[in-house]
Amino acid sequence: MDAKQKKRAELRYHGSRYGTGLLFMLPWLIGFCSFVLVPVGWSLFMSFNKVQVSVGGFKYDYIGLENFRDAFLKDNEFPVQLITYFQQMLLMVPIIVLFALFISLMLNQRFPGRFLYRALFFLPVIFATGQVLSELFTQEVGEIPFIDQYNLEPLVAEYVGQQFAEPVMSVLGNAVLILWYSGVQILIFVAGFQTISPTIYEAVRIDGATPWDSFWKITLPATVPFISLNILYTIIDLFTFPLNPVIAHIRENMFKVDTGYGYASALAWIYFAFIFVLIAIVLGLFGRNMKKRRARS
Amino acid sequence: MRRRWSWFQFALVTSFTALAAFMSLPILFIVNHAFKPQNELFLFPPQFLVQNPTLRNFELLFLHASNATVPFTRYLFNSVLVAALALAGVILVSTMAAYALGKYRFHFKGFILSLITLSLMFAPETVGIPRYLIISGLGMNDTYFGHLLPLLASPVAVFLLIGFVSQIPDELLEAAKIDGASHLTIFSRIVIPLSAPAIATISILTFQTVWGDIETSTLFMQEETMRTLAFYVNSLLSGLQNSVAGQNMAAAAGLLMFLPNLIIFLIFQKRVLETMVHSGIK
Numbered sequence A: 001m002d003a004k005q006k007k008r009a010e011l012r013y014h015g016s017r018y019g020t021g022l023l024f025m026l027p028w029l030i031g032f033c034s035f036v037l038v039p040v041g042w043s044l045f046m047s048f049n050k051v052q053v054s055v056g057g058f059k060y061d062y063i064g065l066e067n068f069r070d071a072f073l074k075d076n077e078f079p080v081q082l083i084t085y086f087q088q089m090l091l092m093v094p095i096i097v098l099f100a101l102f103i104s105l106m107l108n109q110r111f112p113g114r115f116l117y118r119a120l121f122f123l124p125v126i127f128a129t130g131q132v133l134s135e136l137f138t139q140e141v142g143e144i145p146f147i148d149q150y151n152l153e154p155l156v157a158e159y160v161g162q163q164f165a166e167p168v169m170s171v172l173g174n175a176v177l178i179l180w181y182s183g184v185q186i187l188i189f190v191a192g193f194q195t196i197s198p199t200i201y202e203a204v205r206i207d208g209a210t211p212w213d214s215f216w217k218i219t220l221p222a223t224v225p226f227i228s229l230n231i232l233y234t235i236i237d238l239f240t241f242p243l244n245p246v247i248a249h250i251r252e253n254m255f256k257v258d259t260g261y262g263y264a265s266a267l268a269w270i271y272f273a274f275i276f277v278l279i280a281i282v283l284g285l286f287g288r289n290m291k292k293r294r295a296r297s
Numbered sequence B: 001m002r003r004r005w006s007w008f009q010f011a012l013v014t015s016f017t018a019l020a021a022f023m024s025l026p027i028l029f030i031v032n033h034a035f036k037p038q039n040e041l042f043l044f045p046p047q048f049l050v051q052n053p054t055l056r057n058f059e060l061l062f063l064h065a066s067n068a069t070v071p072f073t074r075y076l077f078n079s080v081l082v083a084a085l086a087l088a089g090v091i092l093v094s095t096m097a098a099y100a101l102g103k104y105r106f107h108f109k110g111f112i113l114s115l116i117t118l119s120l121m122f123a124p125e126t127v128g129i130p131r132y133l134i135i136s137g138l139g140m141n142d143t144y145f146g147h148l149l150p151l152l153a154s155p156v157a158v159f160l161l162i163g164f165v166s167q168i169p170d171e172l173l174e175a176a177k178i179d180g181a182s183h184l185t186i187f188s189r190i191v192i193p194l195s196a197p198a199i200a201t202i203s204i205l206t207f208q209t210v211w212g213d214i215e216t217s218t219l220f221m222q223e224e225t226m227r228t229l230a231f232y233v234n235s236l237l238s239g240l241q242n243s244v245a246g247q248n249m250a251a252a253a254g255l256l257m258f259l260p261n262l263i264i265f266l267i268f269q270k271r272v273l274e275t276m277v278h279s280g281i282k
Helices: A003-047 A066-073 A078-107 A114-128 A130-139 A153-160 A162-173 A175-181 A183-194 A198-206 A211-239 A245-254 A260-296 B002-023 B025-034 B056-067 B072-103 B109-120 B124-137 B144-152 B155-165 B170-178 B183-194 B196-212 B215-220 B229-240 B244-278
Strands: A049-054 A057-062
Touching: A003 A049, A003 A260, A003 B072, A003 B109, A003 B124, A003 B144, A003 B155, A003 B183, A049 A260, A066 A078, A066 A260, A078 A114, A078 A183, A078 A211, A078 A245, A078 A260, A078 B002, A114 A183, A114 B002, A175 A211, A183 A211, A183 B196, A198 A211, A211 A260, A211 B109, A211 B155, A245 A260, A260 B109, B025 B244, B056 B072, B056 B244, B072 B109, B072 B144, B072 B155, B072 B183, B072 B196, B072 B229, B109 B155, B124 B144, B124 B215, B144 B196, B144 B215, B155 B196, B170 B183, B183 B196, B196 B244, B215 B229, B229 B244
Parallel strands: none
Antiparallel strands: A049 A057
16 A cells, blocks of 8 residues: 555545535535525515515515514414314324324234235325325315214214314314325334344243233334334424415415515414424424433443 | 134234225225216216226317327426436435435534424425525526426435434444445445335335426426426316316326326335345344
């Protein structure tokens, strides 16, 4: 090895410390900054302005927090939509994640033809495309017939109270949708279970643990990171859902002349703040849990 | 013991078959819907199965398309090209980013990670106008870059990949490094193959977004020849929403938009399952 090669090796070693990492990140980072970060920042700036389209571009008038105030005080649709959708979300996320966990646990068992079933459960993911989904929605095939048939609504209202009856009913009505929405989550769980070594199961079985014990002591703790991943994924998926009424309302306002893009941006940021709080709670809960585990091991 | 196990298997298979049948109802619906003649399309309550299948819906759709100024095949070509390039680009760019985020230490890493989580929450619809300003500022209106670039830096893909990449044992990478592998070799020979299940997942998700995306066509493309199939189908549907003849075309177009998704899914799904079986990790 001559001096030149040695020097190169040395450089490479130092480069690997952080240069290479950043280099690998670079293409993504550039794209991310220019098409996600800057637009999002721009819309924050716009939310404090009254934006009007004039000849040769946009005209900005700084109006402070007026857009945000209007959203709650003047707009008679937005707060209601936001709260209803939020309630619905709080019900749907746990249902979807638990359903996915249950199904993937079953799919992890040994039985003939399980590959076929794994494929089948992931299949609904491809319906999530707007076109197909809205077609199905207008045809109302996503609803379960027995809800109307047995007149469940008063029953539900009696048990959970009037103000929660509406979200509960719509969750029930979209039961099929929930099944369809758990495709990616099931896949993440199934892949997550593969990371648990079979030798651990063998060891605890030899030590006399029942399948029930090994689920609670091994499978579940090892799945915690995947559960939090799935909860986050579900929240995000539902919040950016194309047929979501809140987003529809924001988009409607975007092209209205009297309210304009500034107001629509303010609405989007309020919406964003709500999701942010929810996700921060989830991350906080699971982050602490994971830290505890890491400290123990 | 043995008999009870197989009884359990039997119950499992039965319940899964029932659930799976339930899940596949919408596919059945879409496929059948496309072949329904006019009188069956308007039946109430809607029927799942078609009684007298006909190809009339597709005929109508292609007749309508051939009357337009831009041929149907042009939209198709645009869509296929954009989808293929976007798929390749997203996979490369996000695996690289996820590899760096999962396995390297560098400045601002924590900051970038939290940025990704934050940006996931922002629905792309809400940043349409700033994006338009950037695209036209870069002079990318009416180019394929305008379709591609906004989709390339996908936070969702990186978010899903980081989890998988960080599961790759450090010992494996160290062993490769000791054997003289460069960063690029480690990336292409170890990281990519080992994260194949996640890559397959994001491929399916990316294809779906690109294929169904009408935002880039509506906002960044002013020339009709640069727009994609999804945009064409969407404008066709919204133009014909209330007419009776439109329902035929809508049903046929729904199937046409759905089929590529199904095909991509079937291709990559096989890969996902294969890699899960043979995955040598742990």
